[in-house]
Amino acid sequence: MRKLTAAVLALVILMGGIAAMGEGNVTVYNSKFAESLDGWYARGSGSVSLAAPNNLHMAGRQSDWNSPGRDFAMVPGVTYGISAQVRQQQADSAHFMISVAHAANGAETYENLASGDAARDKWITLQCEYTAGQYDRFVLYAETTGATNIEFDIRNFRVTAPEGTPSMATPTAMEILEAGEMPSLKEIYADRFDFGTCVPRGQAMDGVAMAFNRRQFSILTPENELKPDAVLDVTKSRKLAAEDESAAAVRFEAAKPLLDYAKKNGLKVHGHVLVWHSQTPEAFFHEGYDSARPLVTREVMLGRLENYIRGVMEYMAANYPGGIVSWDVVNEAIDDGSGWLRNSNWMKTVGEDFVARAFELARKYAPEGTLLFYNDYNTAMTGKQNGIVRLLKSLIPEGNIDGYGFQMHHSVDFPSIGDIDRSVRRIAALGLKLRVSELDIGVPDNGEASFMKQAKMYAQIMKILDKHSDQFIAVQVWGVCDNQSWRSSSYPLLFDAKRNPKPAFWAVAQPDMFK
Numbered sequence: 001m002r003k004l005t006a007a008v009l010a011l012v013i014l015m016g017g018i019a020a021m022g023e024g025n026v027t028v029y030n031s032k033f034a035e036s037l038d039g040w041y042a043r044g045s046g047s048v049s050l051a052a053p054n055n056l057h058m059a060g061r062q063s064d065w066n067s068p069g070r071d072f073a074m075v076p077g078v079t080y081g082i083s084a085q086v087r088q089q090q091a092d093s094a095h096f097m098i099s100v101a102h103a104a105n106g107a108e109t110y111e112n113l114a115s116g117d118a119a120r121d122k123w124i125t126l127q128c129e130y131t132a133g134q135y136d137r138f139v140l141y142a143e144t145t146g147a148t149n150i151e152f153d154i155r156n157f158r159v160t161a162p163e164g165t166p167s168m169a170t171p172t173a174m175e176i177l178e179a180g181e182m183p184s185l186k187e188i189y190a191d192r193f194d195f196g197t198c199v200p201r202g203q204a205m206d207g208v209a210m211a212f213n214r215r216q217f218s219i220l221t222p223e224n225e226l227k228p229d230a231v232l233d234v235t236k237s238r239k240l241a242a243e244d245e246s247a248a249a250v251r252f253e254a255a256k257p258l259l260d261y262a263k264k265n266g267l268k269v270h271g272h273v274l275v276w277h278s279q280t281p282e283a284f285f286h287e288g289y290d291s292a293r294p295l296v297t298r299e300v301m302l303g304r305l306e307n308y309i310r311g312v313m314e315y316m317a318a319n320y321p322g323g324i325v326s327w328d329v330v331n332e333a334i335d336d337g338s339g340w341l342r343n344s345n346w347m348k349t350v351g352e353d354f355v356a357r358a359f360e361l362a363r364k365y366a367p368e369g370t371l372l373f374y375n376d377y378n379t380a381m382t383g384k385q386n387g388i389v390r391l392l393k394s395l396i397p398e399g400n401i402d403g404y405g406f407q408m409h410h411s412v413d414f415p416s417i418g419d420i421d422r423s424v425r426r427i428a429a430l431g432l433k434l435r436v437s438e439l440d441i442g443v444p445d446n447g448e449a450s451f452m453k454q455a456k457m458y459a460q461i462m463k464i465l466d467k468h469s470d471q472f473i474a475v476q477v478w479g480v481c482d483n484q485s486w487r488s489s490s491y492p493l494l495f496d497a498k499r500n501p502k503p504a505f506w507a508v509a510q511p512d513m514f515k
């Protein structure tokens with residue numbers, strides 16, 4: 001009997017030992033520090049940032065407790081295993097601790113859970129167990145004592161707990177999408193046309209944002225990074241011009257993050273834009289690439305245009321073969337008031353046929369199969385529309401234009417759905433391929449009533465496009481989240497600042513639900 005008790009006791013002790021080592025436990029949190037800060041923040045002074053590979057860097061500390069910390073939804077009574085690696089590169093040695101700040105009814109108290117000394121440049125592992133007390137908030141953090149101001153890194157912050165304990169990981173946007181209720185617009189429209197968006201450079205480097213974009217969109221456009229002011233290398237062109245006035249040097253650093261992402265993830269890219277009066281360096285049009293000197297002759301400008309387009313197409317073919325499926329060759333050539341060609345630097349140097357020449361050169365150098373578009377706004381307004389139709393009709397016989405892009409920067413009360421419908425029908429009748437290149441619909445405020453009106457207009461537009469889905473090859477919104485829109489004060493897009501779908505998103509996903 002006594003023997004049995006001893007055996008049971010031994011087993012209990014053994015099991016206790018196993019539990020203490022964390023065996024049979026599952027990981028309920030594991031820091032990645034790859035795509036986002038994942039809820040980690042600087043406690044008190046200082047700041048946290050991601051540092052490659054997979055470290056979180058803490059800088060700007062003023063006190064011992066200024067530290068990288070994160071809220072953990074721990075369950076009172078559960079015993080957690082906690083481990084993390086820390087490193088510092090500023091002192092001969094520093095004393096590190098993992099601590100918990102816990103609060104009950106707003107009153108915060110602290111416990112130091114693990115500690116260790118780290119010599120300069122050496123990663124050390126801190127490890128401990130912690131049974132969560134009766135608190136309603138838990139913040140785990142890594143701090144140093146003594147060496148107050150040093151910066152340091154943490155990585156592999158891992159928490160384990162008995163099976164069945166809720167995970168404390170923050171789901172990525174992708175995980176939310178995959179597990180959740182949010183449909184994918186590119187999937188909904190896959191059998192009709194590509195659904196896409198523009199992406200600014202900063203977003204193209206944000207892994208979480210791009211994971212979200214990859215799920216929603218099948219085609220992307222760099223918002224500003226393929227415009228002439230990003231692509232034309234004026235300094236280099238000026239040097240080349242000393243020998244050859246018609247030279248044009250190009251560069252692609254700005255567009256690279258998006259082009260690389262699209263290539264890696266099998267997404268299409270629509271290029272915007274080769275020829276435009278706006279966002280184009282003034283020097284492009286002047287002798288010696290010097291804005292103080294006179295405009296160049298038609299012959300020189302046509303030479304520059306050819307070298308520019310050739311440079312763009314050659315670079316893309318060499319680095320992103322098949323990546324850019326279509327281009328806006330010319331943007332916004334028609335004047336709003338007169339409906340005739342705008343009196344731009346292109347008109348002043350090349351003259352009226354600059355649009356036709358641009359298409360001819362784009363056709364000459366673009367890889368076979370690349371679709372070439374003329375892109376413009378206010379297509380629903382009669383005067384402008386007449387000008388656009390006149391221009392398209394003059395281009396079609398030469399065979400170098402494939403389609404028309406409707407920008408569609410609208411507002412809830414302008415233009416009318418009837419006018420939009422008529423403009424789409426009129427342009428479609430020309431037989432071209434069509435795109436919506438820059439859809440957004442502004443509202444006066446971010447109240448529910450405005451968002452419902454906005455949703456209705458999105459739905460009505462999608463229904464119009466649907467009727468011509470044999471001609472539309474792509475529909476692109478001009479941005480993802482309202483706060484990042486070029487018209488952010490009019491909340492014109494499908495998602496709010498946190499990427500939550502707005503009524504407008506559901507309207508695009510299910511237009512028939514919005515009468």
Ligand code: XIL
Nearest residue numbers: 223224272331407409438478485486
């Ligand atoms: C806008 C961008 O969204 C802004 O970031 C930039 O500051 C200005 O240009 N028509 C076009 C787009 O063809 O290139 C414009 O994009 C919006 C209007």
